[in-house]
Amino acid sequence: xxxxxxxxxxxxxxxxxxxxxxxxxxxxxxxxxxxxxxxxxxxxxxxxxxxxxxxxxxxxxxxxxxxxxxxxxxxxxxxxxxxxxxxxxxxxxxxxxxxxxxxxxxx
Amino acid sequence: xxxxxxxxxxxxxxxxxxxxxxxxxxxxxxxxxxxxxxxxxxxxxxxxxxxxxxxxxxxxxxxxxxxxxxxxxxxxxxxxxxxxxxxxxxxxxxxxxxxxxxxxxxxxxxxxxxxxx
Numbered sequence: 001x002x003x004x005x006x007x008x009x010x011x012x013x014x015x016x017x018x019x020x021x022x023x024x025x026x027x028x029x030x031x032x033x034x035x036x037x038x039x040x041x042x043x044x045x046x047x048x049x050x051x052x053x054x055x056x057x058x059x060x061x062x063x064x065x066x067x068x069x070x071x072x073x074x075x076x077x078x079x080x081x082x083x084x085x086x087x088x089x090x091x092x093x094x095x096x097x098x099x100x101x102x103x104x105x106x107x
Numbered sequence: 108x109x110x111x112x113x114x115x116x117x118x119x120x121x122x123x124x125x126x127x128x129x130x131x132x133x134x135x136x137x138x139x140x141x142x143x144x145x146x147x148x149x150x151x152x153x154x155x156x157x158x159x160x161x162x163x164x165x166x167x168x169x170x171x172x173x174x175x176x177x178x179x180x181x182x183x184x185x186x187x188x189x190x191x192x193x194x195x196x197x198x199x200x201x202x203x204x205x206x207x208x209x210x211x212x213x214x215x216x217x218x219x220x221x222x223x224x
Contacts, residue, residue, distance in 0.1 A: 001168075034209070034210040043216055044201075044211070045214075049212075087152055089210070095154070096142070096154035096157070097154065098151060100151050
């Protein structure tokens with residue numbers, strides 16, 4: 001099975017900062033990589049699909065890149081409402097795996 | 108508007124059984140890939156099971172042989188039958204639509220399952 005290594009596990013940044021989260025797959029997953037935002041007590045929300053496609057209605061400050069085994073998620077200018085935990089998720093061979101999550105806080 | 112509403116969670120003893128339901132509106136369960144994802148208290152997300160638009164079903168190793176995913180097309184409802192429950196199955200269980208077989212675009216609000224004596 002494919003393993004996903006997401007880092008960092010948590011980060012603290014100031015409003016307006018650029019925030020970057022990485023996710024590494026244990027083997028090539030092409031572009032089958034998605035990013036979710038989960039706010040406290042809520043269901044996850046899909047932000048980025050197929051590595052770099054912005055889900056409809058999601059602010060353009062969120063972006064994703066990468067292919068193969070290395071992927072990056074970026075918030076270009078952190079906003080107070082972005083406080084949440086972010087997860088990557090891969091699909092391969094009928095199985096799905098989530099990364100461990102990154103908790104984003106405001107400094 | 109798509110809505111997924113889970114129910115059936117609760118407190119169950121180790122070794123017991125529980126059936127979760129996910130009632131869908133705004134989408135047709137029978138022609139969509141549907142999945143269950145869980146989240147233990149304070150932990151990350153864990154994929155549990157998927158049912159494809161045929162009858163193919165797949166499971167995480169942690170639940171294989173104990174959980175069964177199914178659907179009732181007449182009720183437009185997804186189910187998760189959970190048997191031989193263990194303490195480590197304690198989690199909020201979410202149902203989700205699987206889009207393009209690869210991502211989860213609609214989620215329910217979740218239902219809490221607690222396995223404890």
